[in-house]
Amino acid sequence: MNNRISILWLIATLAFNAPTQPVQKTVFAKPASQSLLLFRNGDLLYGNLQSIDSHGTVLWQHPDTTKPIDFRRDSIARIDFPAPADSRAVSDNACRVLLANGNLLEGNLLSCNPQILTLQTVYAGNLNIPRPALQSLVFPPHLPGVFDGITGLDGWTQGAAVAAFVTETGHWTYRNSAFYTDKPASIARDLKLPDTARIQFDLAWKGGLNFAVALYTDSLQPLLLTAKDDAPNFGGFYSLRFLNSAFIDLWPVKKREPVRELGQLFLPSLNNKTHMRVDLRISKSQHKIALFLDDTPVKEWVDPEGFIGEGTGMRFVQNSTAPLKLSNLRVTQWDGVLANTVGETGEIIHDTVWLEHSPQATGSIESIANGKLTVKTAAGPVQFSLPDIRAIDFAHKPASPRQPQALSVHATFAHGGGLDFILESWLPGEITGHNDDLGTIQINPTAFTRLQFLAPETPTSEKAGK
């Protein structure tokens, strides 16, 4: 297994963080409770989904129409729903299950036998998952949070941005669990960043994204990198820079030392975005900073000269004269490191049980029941208590690609994870669909924040006879 490509991080912590705090939305023209319909041609329309029927008609309620609008499903790219309040129950058996096809389910582990794993969920009742469809399962580690959400300006230090080209400066304002600015401005705080940290925040912007984050800084005042040696004394830090809505780079910055570049990332797709989730996982001991955007790993930097961050604070610096919103800032300790992972094509032959305080056990899991897991190893059956288990790798074959059907969708759960299925109907109280692994499923619609329609190839205009 060690020959597998290792590009992914063990991120057990992220799977079990406290749920994202619901954002209190500022209401302008758009009520916060509205959903958003995004069309394949780039159009968008706020309103509320009434239903989707088996023929693919999407019924959409708009405040300026007396009757719901019938949209063609094949014209729609996705629907975003308002985030619901967290309704998950806390359980000792709470886990996340990754399927071989990439789907991720959250629930309570009820049982497992050689054929089926049963997951109890609040959104779809009990799900029976065939063993061959399983890839892995992880229980939540219980790591303490360091900083959990923006609650006001108290404790933060503001400063005027000093970047080149800045012609006017402003300040950050607080509103509804978020910071806003529309002019170059800096806001900083000693967040007591731990040595291994996960830092998450949401950005939303208009115009170009030209934004910087100082990591592990001991200074709460921004500085002009081109004149840093003239600035008041400061300890080393990392500057994560978003430039031109297309480039991202990471610079280690120390006084009286040349600025180094650890590598630039070119992401032209940023130019088409107006918001994103930034997720950093940092290990001082390994000199590593990994960047995830919208939950996709995009870059891992390793500082060959060692970790130079000398503080435990962060600065957020808007360098544009353009509106920017910073929200959902969360810092947690992070337990993960770069790890081996699933092979490119290889079949996983054995189950592996990862334990909190003992070496892992490899073999074939025979059962999970009554709080116990039994695995048949080369040395014979071994039994573990579930609280001692951290994670499980299941024997499985790589999933083969499936051709999307007319109503194939990918639904994103409000609290993480997602599920592919063929949508049969969407009604206010229940979604009915079919999943190749789970069979017919009935799901509470409020479980989802996004519904993405998959790959119908025929343009709408052709079907419309244009």
Added chain:
Amino acid sequence: MKGNWNHTATLVLLAALAFSGNRLGGATAAVPIPPEGDLLEFLDGSLLHGGLTRMDPVAGLRWECPSALKPIDFQPAHIDSIHFARGGSAAMPANCRLRFFNGDDLFGSVASLDNDRLNFTTWFGRDLAVSRASVQSITFLSSNYTILYEGPSDTNGWIFGNHYPGSWSFRDGVFTSGLPGSLGRNFNLTASSTVEFDLAWSDSFELLVVIYGDAVDHLDFRNSSYLLEFTRDQVNLRHIASDAASLTRSLGSAPLPVPPGKNKVRITIQSNQAEGTIAVFADNVLVKRWKDENGFHASGGGLLFQQQIMTGAVIKLSNFKISQWDGRYDPEASIVATNTDTVRFINHDQAAGKITGINDGKVAFTVGKDLLQIPLPRVTQLNFATNPVPPIARHPWEVRAYFLSGGSLSFQLEKWGEKEVSGRSAIFGPIAFQPGQIRELEFNLDRAAPITPADGNRDFEGLDE
């Protein structure tokens, strides 16, 4: 065991990917399709492409779009505008442009003026009589005034000289650039010209505009042309000589009068070949008029727009109007708010007094006790004393139409049909014209009031998703 876990773990729960809409279990997201048709915009940022089929205050606005199975009837409460995907310009004989205190403006021909009424002809009506109190200014057009281009409605004829992905792109009548690159078009300018466009920006920017250039796909310093450098704060004019050995010659710069917080301005560039002058206006206010003491020297007839810097600034260009004219005087592009009537002359002089009439090709103008009869060919603009208009409550169906032939008119819509739009104008009374004359229709006119610091939160609309 943690150390072992950290270094040899084979399990990765890739929650990150599963969180994302990007990981779709091996399947792919729906393929984007290009937008078609007109564009309906809402105040909350919603957008729907399609077509307007009918509209009236009872039934609402009927919109047909390929995404919907049936036509949709909207009420106007949250509608921002409709942009019609038609370009070109309507041929229209006119010798002047009339601006009204309520924001309307029209091209037409003045027949007469007295203390009470202005009589004129415009493209949708002949021998119209309006209250003189509604008229803000009359700008007389230069001879042989011709509109060469209004748009863009598409990219036909435009050349993208992109240097980076993410540079110039076109959508819904707007060219947008976030990275360096050029955008050009040959308009075959041969005479004096007026180049107008809306410029919007998100951040500090640098935009080069080459006028009368040969090359429209790249910056060319080998042929004679003029180069305007726009930043947020100033504009600079240079002459590019055809002599490769010569450096570009700076004619000087001027501050761009854009208030803090404003990020959009209407730019007008007047090039007067006979006088050897180039004038730039921002929102109808003169920024500077340069005179090339060496005479007007340019070898081409094209325009080139070059986005220069990589600071993350996004700039947008829209609502181009390119016109050409003869003669020694520019069409007036500025408006003067004044407590008295003023007359502006072809030599750029200005006099204050009382405009008492227009008849037989002459302006009757009283200065002190003297009554002057000024031939119209000597006048470029008449500005009328400011006449405060009390605020009026807007009707939900009060709209402003922007015409292909230039100008705009607000009116209370009564009916929009396939062949005719009808309504009632506060200035003209009942009006009717063909819908094909309209390039944009704006709703909820009061919401366009300037943003004050108190409601600056509007800047953050759309960030609260």
